[in-house]
Amino acid sequence: QVLADAGNQVVMWDIDPEVVDEINSKHSNARRLPTVERLPDAIIAEGDRAKAVSGAEIVVVAIAAQHACEALTEFKSLLDHDAIAVSLMKGIERGTDRRMDQVVCQTLDLDPVRFAAVSGPNLSKEVAAREPSATVVASADADTAMRVARACTTDYFKAFVSDDVIGLEMCGSLKNVTALAVGMSRGAGFGENTAAMIQARGLAELTALGEACGAKSKTFAGLAGVGDLVATCGSSLSRNYTFGFNLGQGKSIEEATRVSKGVAEGVPTTDAVVALGERYQVATPLATAMSHVLDQGLSCRGMIDELFGGQITAE
Numbered sequence: 001q002v003l004a005d006a007g008n009q010v011v012m013w014d015i016d017p018e019v020v021d022e023i024n025s026k027h028s029n030a031r032r033l034p035t036v037e038r039l040p041d042a043i044i045a046e047g048d049r050a051k052a053v054s055g056a057e058i059v060v061v062a063i064a065a066q067h068a069c070e071a072l073t074e075f076k077s078l079l080d081h082d083a084i085a086v087s088l089m090k091g092i093e094r095g096t097d098r099r100m101d102q103v104v105c106q107t108l109d110l111d112p113v114r115f116a117a118v119s120g121p122n123l124s125k126e127v128a129a130r131e132p133s134a135t136v137v138a139s140a141d142a143d144t145a146m147r148v149a150r151a152c153t154t155d156y157f158k159a160f161v162s163d164d165v166i167g168l169e170m171c172g173s174l175k176n177v178t179a180l181a182v183g184m185s186r187g188a189g190f191g192e193n194t195a196a197m198i199q200a201r202g203l204a205e206l207t208a209l210g211e212a213c214g215a216k217s218k219t220f221a222g223l224a225g226v227g228d229l230v231a232t233c234g235s236s237l238s239r240n241y242t243f244g245f246n247l248g249q250g251k252s253i254e255e256a257t258r259v260s261k262g263v264a265e266g267v268p269t270t271d272a273v274v275a276l277g278e279r280y281q282v283a284t285p286l287a288t289a290m291s292h293v294l295d296q297g298l299s300c301r302g303m304i305d306e307l308f309g310g311q312i313t314a315e
């Protein structure tokens with residue numbers, strides 16, 4: 001919708017013929033975009049992968065991160081030779097610990113100058129309602145970042161550019177783990193002090209790990225870092241926050257998954273963050289505690305005890 005509002009002709013690909021038909025005949029997608037009454041006329045849908053991306057200058061990927069590689073493999077060699085691929089995904093691949101820029105470029109065999117990541121405080125329901133918000137477009141190539149930023153700029157959606165792809169990817173993925181923990185503390189009934197502590201320690205953790213992976217520290221203080229952390233940790237529109245909230249209220253992982261509306265990327269990303277921490281020798285107490293919640297059923301109080309740790313340390 002943002003791309004269409006910015007004046008682009010948009011083709012959405014979906015595997016399900018019923019979704020394609022509904023978008024083309026009724027201009028709606030009741031399953032995935034229930035709050036949008038009518039999609040802009042400039043949006044059409046296509047079920048055939050080759051037809052969907054043929055002639056596209058920009059191909060935007062918004063798939064659950066753990067399925068990105070599998071889904072994109074089918075698109076390999078279908079993109080035009082000068083097309084730009086853009087990722088909206090916020091997750092790290094479990095098992096390989098790859099960021100989404102790595103997954104997209106490696107799977108599509110794409111030169112990184114033709115890749116951009118978009119990330120920021122962009123809760124989809126609010127963007128769909130055309131409430132004012134901003135985002136960051138990062139690419140190794142300044143022209144690519146600028147082209148994508150121009151393509152998604154509207155009177156309610158403001159894009160900034162950056163060259164810190166790693167930073168943007170780490171911010172978007174790791175804030176989801178913090179949102180799970182903040183949601184959990186809220187669900188358990190704790191207030192502002194606990195939420196602020198988890199958020200601040202989560203930011204310190206994702207900044208340290210991001211920098212160890214090659215990100216710029218400035219990125220973590222910006223829209224994609226602090227900005228997205230504030231939006232995600234403070235909103236029941238966030239699937240990660242809500243997943244954590246349900247755990248804090250005593251629901252099991254299975255129950256929380258069942259009632260979750262859409263993917264909570266922080267759940268599979270938690271293990272990947274712990275693995276990256278071990279690889280880069282960066283302490284990840286929050287992600288490690290959350291992994292014990294998710295793998296061993298640790299309680300909210302137990303998670304906070306682990307976060308406290310036994311020693312007095314410098315902040």
Ligand SMILES: NC(=O)C1=CN([C@@H]2O[C@H](COP(=O)(O)OP(=O)(O)OC[C@H]3O[C@@H](n4cnc5c(N)ncnc54)[C@H](OP(=O)(O)O)[C@@H]3O)[C@@H](O)[C@H]2O)C=CC1
Nearest residue numbers: 062063064065067071088089090091122123124262263265
């Ligand atoms: N929602 C939001 O506010 C924001 C989301 N994001 C990020 O965007 C990404 C997508 O999120 P979102 O769209 O909200 O999540 P949803 O849970 O709404 O949708 C996930 C999408 O992935 C698709 N998918 C799952 N498995 C496969 C597969 N094997 N092949 C092809 N497609 C598959 C699903 O298809 P199907 O419909 O068939 O189930 C669905 O369309 C995530 O990484 C998220 O972090 C980023 C910013 C904001």
Ligand SMILES: O=C(CO)COP(=O)(O)O
Nearest residue numbers: 120121122123238239240
């Ligand atoms: O990334 C988001 C907002 O910027 C959306 O968060 P959730 O994936 O938790 O819904």
